[in-house]
Amino acid sequence: MAKITPFQGIRYNERKVNNLDEVVTPPYDIINPLEQEDFYQKHLFNIIRLELGKTFSGDTEKDNRYTRAAKTFSQWLQEEVLLNDPKPAFYLYQQEFDHNGMLITRTGFFARVELTDYSQGIVLPHEETMPKHKADRLELMRACNANFSPIFGLYNEPEGKIVELLAAKANLEQPEANAKDQFNVVHKLWAVDNPETINRVAEIFAPLQVFIADGHHRYETALHFKKESGQNCKPGANYVMMVLVNLTDPGLVIYPTHRLLKNLIDFRQDSLLEKIAPYFEIEPVLMEAEGIQGLIDKLAEKGKSRTAFGLFAGGDAGYLLALRQSIKPLEFAHSGATADWASLDVSILHNIILENILGIGSKQRANETNLTYTRSAQEAQLQVLNGQQQLAFFLNPTKISEVTTVAQAGEKMPQKSTYFYPKLITGLVINSLD
Numbered sequence: 001m002a003k004i005t006p007f008q009g010i011r012y013n014e015r016k017v018n019n020l021d022e023v024v025t026p027p028y029d030i031i032n033p034l035e036q037e038d039f040y041q042k043h044l045f046n047i048i049r050l051e052l053g054k055t056f057s058g059d060t061e062k063d064n065r066y067t068r069a070a071k072t073f074s075q076w077l078q079e080e081v082l083l084n085d086p087k088p089a090f091y092l093y094q095q096e097f098d099h100n101g102m103l104i105t106r107t108g109f110f111a112r113v114e115l116t117d118y119s120q121g122i123v124l125p126h127e128e129t130m131p132k133h134k135a136d137r138l139e140l141m142r143a144c145n146a147n148f149s150p151i152f153g154l155y156n157e158p159e160g161k162i163v164e165l166l167a168a169k170a171n172l173e174q175p176e177a178n179a180k181d182q183f184n185v186v187h188k189l190w191a192v193d194n195p196e197t198i199n200r201v202a203e204i205f206a207p208l209q210v211f212i213a214d215g216h217h218r219y220e221t222a223l224h225f226k227k228e229s230g231q232n233c234k235p236g237a238n239y240v241m242m243v244l245v246n247l248t249d250p251g252l253v254i255y256p257t258h259r260l261l262k263n264l265i266d267f268r269q270d271s272l273l274e275k276i277a278p279y280f281e282i283e284p285v286l287m288e289a290e291g292i293q294g295l296i297d298k299l300a301e302k303g304k305s306r307t308a309f310g311l312f313a314g315g316d317a318g319y320l321l322a323l324r325q326s327i328k329p330l331e332f333a334h335s336g337a338t339a340d341w342a343s344l345d346v347s348i349l350h351n352i353i354l355e356n357i358l359g360i361g362s363k364q365r366a367n368e369t370n371l372t373y374t375r376s377a378q379e380a381q382l383q384v385l386n387g388q389q390q391l392a393f394f395l396n397p398t399k400i401s402e403v404t405t406v407a408q409a410g411e412k413m414p415q416k417s418t419y420f421y422p423k424l425i426t427g428l429v430i431n432s433l434d
Contacts, residue, residue, distance in 0.1 A: 001121075001122045001206065001207055001208060002113065002114070002122050002205055002206065002207075002208050002210050003090070003113070003114035003115050003178055003202075003206065004090075004112060004201075004202055005112045005114075005202065005239065005243070006088035006089050006090050006111065006112070006193070006221060006434075007088055007089070007111070007112045007196050007241070007431055008084050008085045008086070008089070008236075009084075009085045009091060009110065009191070009429040009430065009431065010077070010082050010083065010146075010431070010432055011082065011085060011177065011428070011430070011431035012045070012081065012082060012083075012087070012177075012427070013080050013081055013082065013083045013157065013234065015190070016045065016080065017043070017045055017081070020177060020178065020179035020427070020428070021179050021181075022043040022046065022181050023042075023043050023045050023046045023047055023425075023427055024046075024047060024179045024181060024187070024425045024426060024427035024428065025039050025046065025048050025051065025052075025181075025421045025425070025426045025427060026181065026182075026183075026212070026425065026426065027149055027423050028052040028149065028216075028426070028428060029052050029133070029217070030423065031048075033074045033086075036041070036048060036052055036054070036321040038053070039126065040395050040404050041147050042290075045081050046150060047074065047426050047427035048073060049068075049072050049139075050069045050073055050144065050148050050231040051069075051148045051149055051426050052065075052068050053065035053066075053068050053072075053425075058181065058225060059085055060084060062160055063082045066139045066142070066144070067143055068236055069140060070143040070144060071145045072273075073144050073146065073253040080398065082263055082430065083189060084432075085193075086348055087155060087191075087193040088193065088198070088220050088244045089191040089192055089193040090109050090110065090111050090166060090191075090192050090197075090198060090200075090201060090282070091109060091110035091111075091190065091191055091428075091429055092107070092163075092166045092167060092170045092189070092190040092192055093107070093108050093109055093110055093187070093188070093189055093243055093428070094106065094107050094175075094187070094188045094192075095185055095186070095187055095188075095251065095425075096185065096186040096188070096422075097184070097185040097186070097251075097421075097422045098184070099277075100265045100420075102431055104250065104251045104253070105164050105250075105251055105252025106245060106249055106253075106422070107167075107246075107251065107254065107307075108167055108243045108244050108245035108246075108249070108252075109162070109163070109192075109201075109243065110150060110189075110241060110242070110243055110429050111241075111242060111244055112236075112239035112240070112241060112242075113153065113239060113241075113242045113353065114178045114238060114239055114301075114433065115209060115222055115223050115226050115238055115239060115240055117223065118131070118410075121208070121209065122126055122210065122212045122236060123153075123212065123219065124209060124210065124212065124407035124408065124410075125212050125219070125236075125407065125412055125418070125420070126211065126212065126216075126217050126404075126406050126407040127212075127216050127412055127413050127414070127415055127416070127417055127418065128412045128413070128414055129163050129216045129217050129220055129413045129415070130217070130366060130368075130415065131366075132322055133217045133218055134156055134221045134224070136216050137217055137218050137221040138221045138224055138225060139170070141221060141222065141275070141433075142225070143378055145234075145236075145242060145432065145433045145434055146165060146235075146430055146431060146433055147218075147241040147430065147431040147433070148306070148427075148430055149215075149218070149241075149424070149426040150211070150215070150241045150242055150243040150424050150426075150429070151212060151214070151215030151218050151219050151240060151241065151243070152213040152214035152242070152243055152245070152248050152295050152383050152420060152424050153210040153211065153212055153213060153215075153242040153243065153244045154210070154212075154213050154244070154246075154252075154400075154403075154404075154418045155205065155208045155209065155210055155211070155244055155245075155246060155247065155248070156208065156209070156248075156404070157204065157205075157208060157246050157247075157248075158248055159350065160248060161204055161209065161248060162201050162205065162245060162246070162275070164206055164261060165200055165201055166190075166197065166203075167194050167198050167415070168197075168202065169192045169194050169197050170190035170192055171343050172258040175188035175190055175242070176189055176190050177189035177293055177392070178189055179389070179427075179428065181422075181425060181426060182243075185422040185425075187425045187428060189428050193250050197420070205244075210242070210244065211403060211407050211409075212407075212416070213245075213249075213403070213420050214418075214423070216418050217368060218240070219240060221395065222237075223249050224236060224258065226238060229325070229344070233408070234433055234434060235299060236432060236433035236434060238430075239431075240302075241429070242422050243249075246426055247400060247404065251382070252420070252421055253400070253420070253421045253422075254378060254397045254398055254400065254408035254418050254419060254421070255375050255397055255404075255419040255420075256375070256383060256395040256396055256397045256398075257356075257371075257373050257374070257375055257395070257416045257417070257418070257419045258373065258375070258376075258380045258392055258393065258394050258395060259349065259362055259371060259373065259379060259392065259393040260371070260372045260373065260374060260380055260383060260384075260389040261360070261371060261389060261390055261391050261392070261393070261394050261397070262368055262370060262372070262388070262389045262390055263266055263338075263359070263369055263370050263390075264358065264370065264390050264391075267313075267390050267391070269314070269315065269391070272313070272358075273319065273355045273359070274392075275406070276311075276321060276353065276357065278289075278325060278345075279324060279327050279352050279353075280321040280322060280325065281321070281322045281324060282320070282321055283319065283320040284317045284318075284319055284320075285298060285317060285318045285319065285320055286316060286317050287315075287316055287317060287318060287347055291382045292318065293377070293378075293379075294311070295310045295318040295377075295394065296310065296394060298310075298320050299320060299394055299395075299396060300396060300428035302320060302322055303345075303396035306322055306323055306325070307322070307323040307329075307345050307348050308320060308321060308322045308345075308360055308396070309321045309344070309349055309353075309394060309395060310377075310392075310393065310394030310395075311380055311391065311392070311393055311394070312380070312384055312391065312392045312394070312405050313390065313391035314384050314385060314391075327352075329343050329347065329352075330342040330343075330347050330356075331344040332348075332351040332352050332355075332356060333347065333351055334387075337411070338409050338411060338413050339368050339403070339411060340405050340406060340411075341406055341409065341413075343423075344398070344402060344406070344413060344417070345395055346395060346398065346400070346413055346414050346417045347396065347413070349393060350365075350414050354371070356391045358370075365414070365415070371377070372389070374418045375419050377392075377394055379427055380392035380394070396419055397414070397418075397419075398418045402416060406422060
């Protein structure tokens with residue numbers, strides 16, 4: 001089903017850049033303006049200049065963040081800041097990170113994956129996307145004809161033969177590229193260009209499906225780019241760069257993404273709790289005694305047996321909301337939804353509370369007028385306390401099994417339903433579409 005191929009990656013020249021820590025970044029969509037400026041200042045050759053260039057008030061159709069990225073990319077290639085690898089390769093990729101006090105390693109590999117429509121059932125999404133984010137990435141692809149950051153894909157190969165084959169051809173003690181990001185995650189890379197290994201890996205992968213974990217906007221953008229190129233499509237535009245990780249990998253970690261709400265007219269916490277009460281059992285959690293972490297801990301424990309959320313809207317207490325057993329989530333879902341989709345925590349939050357009670361539907365979510373997101377419960381609490389937001393809903397993390405079940409059913413979770421940690425790094429490998 002899935003066709004993957006090796007590619008001649010473009011990488012930083014170690015004679016020009018001797019410390020990759022200074023030139024790599026996280027994915028563009030989690031970089032705020034202050035961080036963007038920090039990356040600009042960190043190194044003249046930081047990948048931020050290609051992946052997320054600055055915008056200026058005097059930008060024009062012929063001089064803007066996309067044209068400047070293309071010019072810089074071409075210049076770095078000419079000056080050999082960036083070098084093409086000599087042979088097509090798959091790139092073994094490891095991330096070492098701390099998770100709850102334990103050192104965890106996640107292993108995957110960079111490859112080109114053939115672009116196919118979701119309807120073919122080969123590459124499957126699990127989240128909704130927003131049009132404006134795709135427009136930005138499309139302009140960058142048109143200007144630069146390259147993938148600067150990898151899409152994060154998952155595959156199911158319980159025997160683990162693919163990683164075993166790639167690791168056998170890599171000197172794991174001596175990575176060819178090594179970088180530490182601002183979150184203290186260590187990223188390691190090895191090029192595997194042995195033809196027999198490449199052919200065997202592609203053969204094993206052929207019957208598998210790819211589940212998009214992160215990068216839905218970029219995948220759909222790449223599809224659009226391929227289609228608009230038509231008969232003039234360059235061979236490389238039929239593929240997109242991905243990092244592929246086995247579903248059985250012990251380093252697959254999902255964090256929750258909490259919901260922050262603003263611009264609610266005539267909002268009152270007591271009124272909201274009254275409206276929630278028919279659907280959820282409500283337990284106050286005193287902030288002075290237990291704090292926001294106490295609410296998160298109670299949420300995790302309650303979530304083992306039933307759907308639950310945390311709520312904080314300021315004041316002396318937060319609230320633990322546990323779905324009443326008499327409530328049938330499918331009754332609140334859109335027409336045609338499956339029971340699996342309707343029973344997702346994030347679906348229940350969006351359907352029963354956001355839409356049914358607060359009136360925040362898909363249109364408001366698309367316009368981002370009421371809803372923002374954060375991974376940090378402490379940050380969510382702070383934004384409510386300082387008046388930036390009116391209230392916060394806290395969630396438990398989505399399970400990997402839920403991601404694949406929903407994707408295989410052809411459904412999509414609401415945007416920001418998953419936060420895979422750690423994020424893939426941008427700047428280790430570039431894929432040219434030429």
